Structure formats: C-alpha cells, structure tokens
Amino acid sequence: MERFKILYAEDDDTIALLTKDALEEKYLVTHCKNGQEALLSFTNNNFDLCIFDIMMPKMDGFSLAESIRKVNNDIPIIFLSAKTHKDDRIKGLKTGADDYLIKPFSIEELELKIQVFIRRSLKTTIHEDQIYTLENLIFDAKNYTVTDQNTKTILTQREAELLQLFLDNKDEVLKRELILTKLWGSDDYFLGRSLDVFISRLRKILSSQDNITIENLHGIGFRLKSRK
Incomplete structure (x- = not known):
C-alpha cells in the first residue's frame, strides 16, 4: 500500500529532526524550514496531510494555511505550536486548520491524530452525489x-x-x-x-x-x- 504523504513545516531544526524521524517510520514526510518553502512544495506535489508550525520565517503558519485553503479545501491541516492562548487556537481553526497541538507534544498523540485523518480518507464521511x-x-x-x-x-x-x-x-x-x-x-x-x-x-x-x-x-x- 502506498504510504501517506505528509507536508511538514517547522523552522526549529531539533524539533523537526525528531518529529520527522519518528513519522518516517510510517509515512513519507517532506520537511520545509519556512512557510514560503512549504507553499512552493505544496504547489508542486501531492500530499495527504499538512503539519505546520505557526511562528516561521518568511510566511507564518496561519498565512500558509490560508493560502492552501484558497486552492484546496480537503487536505487536513494540523498546527503544532507553542502558542497556547485560546485566541491563537481559535484563529488557527478559523484559517481552516482541522486540529491544533500545543508544544511540547507527544509523537504518540500526533500519530493518533494522523491516523484519524487516514481513516477518514479511506472511508469518506460525505455521501457523494447528494x-x-x-x-x-x-x-x-x-x-x-x-x-x-x-x-x-x-x-x-x-x-x-x-x-x-x-x-x-x-x-x-x-x-x-x-x-x-x-x-x-x-x-x-x-x-x-x-x-x-x-x-x-x-x-x-x-x-x-x-x-x-x-x-x-x-x-x-x-x-x-x-x-x-
């Protein structure tokens, strides 16, 4: 079976390395160090899910998610952020994100959330042609x-x-x-x-x-x- 493809944007090298290494045991992960790089990668490739940090150089996660939602309403977007304020989480959801994990997060919790989206992609909730x-x-x-x-x-x-x-x-x-x-x-x-x-x-x-x-x-x- 073809592996799930994830676009991962994170500017912190240590967090990115640990997270990418853990996820690559099960998924194909493309890592980008800033929002502009991630948007370019998204434009030129097909992904099944996006995982974005919020505070990134060149383009933040909020702007990145908004840009992606202009062309794709379907792909799941998960934010990983140290921003814990309620207003930040609400803003994340309003930009079109499907979920929001606060740093520090556990890889196990992130993988569980990814698996939810995998199950949804394999068994679509929407009844087509209705x-x-x-x-x-x-x-x-x-x-x-x-x-x-x-x-x-x-x-x-x-x-x-x-x-x-x-x-x-x-x-x-x-x-x-x-x-x-x-x-x-x-x-x-x-x-x-x-x-x-x-x-x-x-x-x-x-x-x-x-x-x-x-x-x-x-x-x-x-x-x-x-x-x-």
Missing part, C-alpha cells in the same frame, strides 16, 4: 458548496461533513460526544471547543434562512431545526 435543499439554500455534498441564489460558499471538508450530519438527522438531537467521535474520532476537551467554532461558521452560513436554526441544548448537544 444534494440537499434548505429553503433557498442548495448544499452540494460532493463539491462542498452551499448556494444561495447567486452566492456560492465553499466549505471545508470538516464543515461539509458537519452540515451533512445535521441534515441527515434534521430535527433530531445530536449529542456532542457523538458528533466529535464521528468527525474527529475523539471527544476530548479541545475538540469540543473546535466543534463550537465550526457550529458558529455553519450558523453564519444558514443565517439567511429564517426557518432553519442550529439549536444549542446546553450540556447535551445540538439540533438543526426546521420551523416549517
């Missing part, structure tokens, strides 16, 4: 797009998976643990905060529809509710 209609919105699950008359919004894969999960269970309560486990493969504390960010994004996308809301059932979960 079109959903929500009042005036059309959600194309295959192409990750939501269209409202003449406006088209392109979702990330994680956003599309979450929206489809809600639509497949419309008017039903989805427990937080179920959503986290289904989409991330885990239900730890930080992923719970990540889920809240994605819920906020979907609420903004659905805000033009008066009869569609995502309700928060405190301590339980969420429900996409149609008032019609």
Whole structure:
C-alpha cells in the first residue's frame, strides 16, 4: 500500500529532526524550514496531510494555511505550536486548520491524530452525489458548496461533513460526544471547543434562512431545526 504523504513545516531544526524521524517510520514526510518553502512544495506535489508550525520565517503558519485553503479545501491541516492562548487556537481553526497541538507534544498523540485523518480518507464521511435543499439554500455534498441564489460558499471538508450530519438527522438531537467521535474520532476537551467554532461558521452560513436554526441544548448537544 502506498504510504501517506505528509507536508511538514517547522523552522526549529531539533524539533523537526525528531518529529520527522519518528513519522518516517510510517509515512513519507517532506520537511520545509519556512512557510514560503512549504507553499512552493505544496504547489508542486501531492500530499495527504499538512503539519505546520505557526511562528516561521518568511510566511507564518496561519498565512500558509490560508493560502492552501484558497486552492484546496480537503487536505487536513494540523498546527503544532507553542502558542497556547485560546485566541491563537481559535484563529488557527478559523484559517481552516482541522486540529491544533500545543508544544511540547507527544509523537504518540500526533500519530493518533494522523491516523484519524487516514481513516477518514479511506472511508469518506460525505455521501457523494447528494444534494440537499434548505429553503433557498442548495448544499452540494460532493463539491462542498452551499448556494444561495447567486452566492456560492465553499466549505471545508470538516464543515461539509458537519452540515451533512445535521441534515441527515434534521430535527433530531445530536449529542456532542457523538458528533466529535464521528468527525474527529475523539471527544476530548479541545475538540469540543473546535466543534463550537465550526457550529458558529455553519450558523453564519444558514443565517439567511429564517426557518432553519442550529439549536444549542446546553450540556447535551445540538439540533438543526426546521420551523416549517
């Protein structure tokens, strides 16, 4: 079986060497020392997953992720950073990252997160060729797009998976643990905060529809509710 290809951007030589050596036992890893080098490598090669430091010379991880998301909404992006502030983690997710590990991190935890994305790539959550209609919105699950008359919004894969999960269970309560486990493969504390960010994004996308809301059932979960 062809090995999973990882683009890894990290300017700290010691961390990069240790991490790359550990991951290369299972994966094909391309290491870049700055964001510009990583973006060039991404443009010229095919990768299955990206792992980025945030504080890098020439182009930081946030800018790198934003540039990649302009051309590819599907590839998983994991941030590894010493930036521990909540606002930094939220900013990372808003740039399109799928996960965020705080330094110092364990290789075992990083590998577990990578394996979650591998399982997702082998068994896609999205049901292709499925079109959903929500009042005036059309959600194309295959192409990750939501269209409202003449406006088209392109979702990330994680956003599309979450929206489809809600639509497949419309008017039903989805427990937080179920959503986290289904989409991330885990239900730890930080992923719970990540889920809240994605819920906020979907609420903004659905805000033009008066009869569609995502309700928060405190301590339980969420429900996409149609008032019609």
